[in-house]
Amino acid sequence: MGQKKKKSPKRSGSRVDMREPVPRRDAIGVQNNYAPPEGAAAPVLGLPQVDPGFTSRDTELGRVLALLDPKGTDQAGLVVAEGMGGVGKTQLALVVGHKALAREWFAGALFIDLHGYTTPVDGDRAVESFLHALEVPTQRWPADADGKRALYRSALERRAEDLGGPILVVADNASHADQVRPLLPGQTRHRVLITSRDRLTSLHSRRIVLGHLDEAHSVSLLGESLRIVDPDDERADDTADLGRMAKACGGLPLALRICAAILSAAPDMSTGELATTLEDAESRLVHLRDDSRNLRAVFEQSRARLSKDAAEMLALLGLAPGPDISMTAASVLAGDTEQETLVSLRALASAHLVSGKKGRWRMHDLVADYAASLASGKNETGRYPRARRRLLQHYTAVARDARSHLDVLPGEEPSPAFRDRSAALKWFDTERAVLLDAVHTEVERGIGLPFALIPYLANQRSFHDMEVVSRIAIHACQKNKSPENEGMAWNGLGLAFRQVGRFEEAIEAHHRALGLLEQCGDPFSEGMAWNGLGLAFRKVGRFEEAIEAHHRAHSMHRQLGDTHREAIAWNNLGLALQEVGRFEEAIEAHHRAQGLLEQCGDTHREATVWNNLGTVLREVDRFEEATALLNRAVDYFASCRDEHSEGDARYELGLTWVAAGDPDRAVPYLERAVELLGANNDPHLHGKAARALAEARAALGGPVSTR
Template sequence: MAAGGRRITVGGARQRTILALLLLSAGRIVSVNTMVEAVWQGEPPATARTQVAICIAALRKTFKAEGFGDSLISTVHPGYQLNPAGHRVDLLECIDLVRAAEELAAQRCPGRAAETYEQALRLWRGPVLTGVTGRRVEEESDRLEEWRLVIHDEAIVLQLALGNHQELIGQLTRLVREHPLRERTRHSLMLAQYRAGRRAEAAETFREGRRILIEELGIEPGPGLQELHDAVLRDDPTLTLAVEALAQEVPAPAPAAVAEIQVTPSDLPPNVPAFTGRAEEIARLDGLLGERTESQPPAIGFITGVAGVGKTGLAVHWAHRAAGRFPDGRLFVDLCGHDEVNEPTAAADVLSRFLRSLGVPSEQIPVALEERISLYRSMLAERRVLVVLDNVRSVAQIRPLLPGNGQCCVVVTSRDPMEQLILRYGAVRVQLGVLPRAEAIELLARIVPAERIAADPGQSARLSELCDRLPLALRIAAARLASKPHWTVRHLVGRLADERRRLDELSQGEAQVRAGFALSYRYLASEAARLYRRLALLPVPDFTTWVGAALLDCDLFEAERLMEHLVDVQLLEVVGSDVTGQLRYRFQNLLRLFGRERAQQEESEAELVAARDRAFRGWLTLAEQAHRRESGGDYAILHGSTARYPVDPGLLDDLLACPLDWYEAERLCLVAVIEQAARLGLDELAWDLTGSVLVLFDIRNYLEDWQFCCERALAAAQEAGNRRGAAFMLTELGGTRLRTVRLDEAATYLGTALELFEQVGEEHGRALTLRHIAVMERLRGDLGAAGERLREAAEIFQRVGDASSQAHALGYLAQNALDLDEVDEAVRLGLAAVRVARGTGESRCAAQSLYRLARAYAIQGSLSAAEGAFLEVERIVRAKGDLLGAAYSLLGLGETRAGLGRAGEAEGDLLAALEIVRRIDSPLAEGRVQLALGQLQRRLGRIEAARRHLCQARELFARIDSPPSRQRVEQALAELEPARPAADRPVGA
């Protein structure tokens, strides 16, 4: 042993014997029983196991003092193990060199092979294990000496093949003198002497060898020596022309002698530095380690995932972790299933390599594949060996490499699904996804100085997301930061934020994200590759099968087949099923960027535009149909001139069985498509699609989405000079301002929209704008102007056939009449609105009209009729998931039941309404609920509670421009002192 060029003195014969056993079995467990037997040779004292432990402790102390650390010798049941990782063990290095020399010789590289053998021989510095006693150690020493001589013989055969016979004679003469019974060495000496022109000496060498063999062993020389002697006597020309053939005819030592001195094979690459996370996946692999019998099939773990997700890293890390459970060896091979340069490795080549690792000399490895499989499985019989098959292309590639012994274990990594590995062999599938955010940041901090990552946690989190939390990308980014200490995390984030450069930034040096993706892409069939490219063009977060069908202009079944294939090869991933029952798929961002690159390089601009156009028009078709089915017709919106993409009627029925469910499933996609269409100058499509989605934004109170889409579509329409589309989007933007009671902003939008509609002669759009203006005028308290606008709008709606909007206008007129204390007129208009609304068949329109009729009933004093109408409204809006509608219906119920003297029920209704409005952004609705609660508490004599609710209502109404609302709350506050008994008039009337 040596450290830093200094020899390490190990004291005591027992320590030396135990150290010798550990060195001879480096990387595998040596049991305590074996150590006891070696030290005391069958006569151990009662304290033998304790003394072994003392010797181990002394060795550890010696090695630690020399800087080797605590992990050099580990305790592993049922004994101890020397861990050579990071340290040089001459025996292991020699074995590796001999294997390399054998491979070079097999590849017909005699010069390099001979030099490699010489390197191996130079590791011998004298007799092995000198000064160590004990039968076990001495037997191992003898075997190693025999192996050294075999290496000498192999090296000399190669030197002879290179024509170095003259230089070899002295060395061979010494070896023959030291080992006179070794026929192969004598054979080489005779051949060297003959080629050097020393024919008589060659003959004499034979005669001397024959005499020694007869005298000491009583046998004649073997056929190899005798045939060489005969050839020398007759000057056979083959001695100079077929040297290798003659050398092969010399009997080689029995393979067992070599196999027996081979240490346990350990072909694993070094463990992964800074390995992070994967606790759940490691636990699944640990499940392979349960007790199994030889008659069972081997335990197989199948690690799969996208390129760069860390499949090989996990396999290698777990293999090192579990190495102690496989004392008979660990085999590893990269099968190049997805390799940029090399074709997938053939099983026959892998078997040749594995057999050599297991100690089979090259010349004894069978040629036929079936014979190699048989020998391989025979070598693994009754052994516990771990086999790691990395980067596999198919089950057929690895079937010959699977052991037949149930005590062995196999770990397979691949990007392909390989169902047969699971079905036929019962493999345990370990699906690797990207790292959780915390573990992704931890990985960065293990490579980059942790303080740099911790200094800016926000940017570090952003960096992990830009890398898709993909281990390969994270390692590349971290390596760039580590190599550039003057860069901050923010600086690298800035470089990666540009999608056009991100793959370039993560594809520098040997490790390249782009190259990893390219290996998966290169094996795709043409149609699958085309679909992958085109899906990557879409800005949406996820998508269903019909999108793929539109991009390729093919049927749904073909699109589904291709998308599932992309899932199988890890280029797409399944999100799950949406509320309509459709499977949804998505990209990782880096894979999307790679797909866009391929699309731009492999398809024409016209092809890509046409594909994207079909998909966008498909969304428009579905959104328009969803609006019609939800609204009872094509009501309350305008349409542009964009041609619809035909969608199969059966698919329409499946997707739109519940239109609001489809809208919800596609909401983020619809917003993204509108944004991209607007950015690409597709103004007609952008504003038309926005109009078709308004019913979702309105019912489910997606106010931010509503405003965002309208603003993007408006900008596109204005840039294109599209006055009709711009007017419609201005009308809807005015509607968003009305929802939040920002009346001055609403007036600006609606005034401009009305002018544009009048310029283009669009009567329907003008009526939609007038209806919004009427609502604005009513909120300002100008009931006369509001009534005039509503009557004009109602006439236009009737004329153009927009029954839904007509019913809305009549309902608003009923509300206006209530505000003017024209109660009977309000009831009449309310009944007319309900009649028109029911004619549309659209429940939500009916609910809105019923609500206004119910308000009129309540003011009229028909409280039971009012309660029935409010209950029907509540049933409809709750079924729709209309939160704002539910709040208003509960508000109406609470006020009505208060008027009926059922204060407990009324309070419950109002508190439920308050809970809803606090979840949505509607200060007007919340203010009205707080006002009603304050009035109810006043009637119940709870003055402080009443004041609290009324003050909150005043604060809410102060945020909006609604004089009538502010007047009502101030009046209610003024009536607080002194509190009066309940009046006959319903609360809130």
């Protein structure tokens, strides 16, 4: 079939009319330049128009313009604007180009869409496209590629001389440096602006990386896009629901524009309706498409250019729980060495599908959504379920190793996987969000991870998370028919309830624990449940029942030869005895606890006993002994950075100085107690300390405010 003869652009002098550009396709089958409309006037070299509603990129605009400014101090002949698909690179480049032309920095501009992620335009075919735009007759073109490149550079210089200034070259959607390299001008006065989803490092360019928009700018983009279609669209002012939508879109401009288009096409749809649809969707990508844009297709284009290993790594990352993943965990997931895995992760980072920092790797929420869909569609092969189990087993094993350091006693050998308790806590802190998500998503697969995580959450006073994880553990134990472990999970739930003041629920949880543990014949765990029940009883004023529960606890642990748990029960018994005014018995109980803890080498809990013993000695007016013990507790807790316990001890020491008739010495301790307890998730004790501080100041005739 013969080819149709191409229609030449309308000429005026030596210029080509590029205003109001209309897309066309030439013989190579891709849109690679812009032809002028019929009858256009005032011919100039130009750029495509910017989509209406471009907003929220002032910082990036300023940086790129500064690099292109011919009179600037930080000039760059070659600038690459890079970022993930849909982040708004093309629009940024066009806005920059139009602003630069308006400021008369350039006499004209050449634009080409290189279609790097669909049907890429070869660099030398791009050169041919620019030769057409520069009106070089085809009969003058050399046969070889090098000759055409040289001709392009000379033609560009002639056009610049004709127009009286340098030219801005904009190469959009480049996926490889070889697409761009033939287009580079020979003279440094010209500028080249490239957009890409990849890091084109071999070009030695200045790079500007575009990230997602924050919530405020995302809401602004949504509202502006709605007003462009209908200035009276009241939905543009629904900032709360637009904020939900922005969050669901992860601040990705293309996703936000699609949402605005969906709303504009359906005037009866509320912003809340679309936001809820996105929030509740198993895959948001299903909904992020309109008649001309499809976010999933954008991600598919990026994935299609990856190596087989990198594409597989992307799918595997869709299985990973939490917001990010460590290098070690990623290699476990992949079933490869860290070095092999690193190669794939760096390939994904180069394509802006993941980002890496300090050994951890993260995906944008919508990329993670896409990656998850890749893995879920291939579960029948067996590799993906195995990879997921392998990762869960890794997290469970390391969490157990870290847990072994939390309450280790002298003579005990915690896991050598961690240097010390500080290193174990740091690992927990770093992986916390990942582990919590893993517990939620893997509840059907095992109970090891929840039980490894609960002690850490208790240590951090994260009682809401502790409640959630304990409930998950209970469900898992019931499913796996493990009543003994279920009893311990109920005991953990009771502890979480007690710490947040839900005392009746705590009592019920401990009763559930006791019923299961008595049935299983586990006296060790049963003793722990009696101890927890006694603490809950004391909080609701059932002091005699609390005393009985703690007696049973220390008796059971003594019979088992568990000196450590026996000491804990004696200490708690002392607290219950204080409540009913049996102070001498309380002092004896605390002394018993102190001796046993000293024997065990548990200085931390021994310091807790110093605190409790100091409070009961205050009740019997033995102030000198009380302040000595409380000072000792304060110093110890400060030395090991246990801020909550230090705040508690300072509060009790302040009360003791007030009781001893010296409120002046009490105030500094109470001030610091208020500060520490306010920062460590104990509103009840913080309130008591604040009231005590106000009373101490009032006794001195000072300000009562505890602000």
